[in-house]
Amino acid sequence: MNERDLRSILSLNIKKYRNYRKLSQAEFAEKIGISIPFLSDIENGKKWLSPRTLAKIASALNIEAYELLKPEKLIPDNIVDILEKYKVDINEAFGKTLGDLHENFISQVITK
Known part of the structure; x- marks a missing residue:
């Protein structure tokens, strides 16, 4: 450089x-x-x-x-802008998904 x-x-x-x-x-x-x-x-x-x-x-x-x-950065600015714009929605979606996975895991552990 x-x-x-x-x-x-x-x-x-x-x-x-x-x-x-x-x-x-x-x-x-x-x-x-x-x-x-x-x-x-x-x-x-x-x-x-x-x-x-x-x-x-x-x-x-x-x-x-x-x-x-x-x-x-490896992630183009337009993608970063989109992620920032929908950050709340993404967090809610991932939070729900992770919560569902956690509940699934717990229910499987408890039933065994």
Whole structure:
């Protein structure tokens, strides 16, 4: 991995996490104390940032700094968004399924 790859990963991750937190560039730039054009340049891979700014960004996004340098997840964002959107339904469905399995198991153990 070269510097260009690392810059690309960093810029995509910052933008992705910022959007996930539903923050505009203006809101986020103000929150971390940098200008909007500088944030835009970082998110477009045109500018590099200091370790201090990287730490501020990670803190504002409530993640560890290394997460901003990790290549894209194996699960595409659209799948993550779908899972997040239906999290309550999924938890209810799995909770019921696990509850049913547990009851089934207990009834089999008791009857033996």
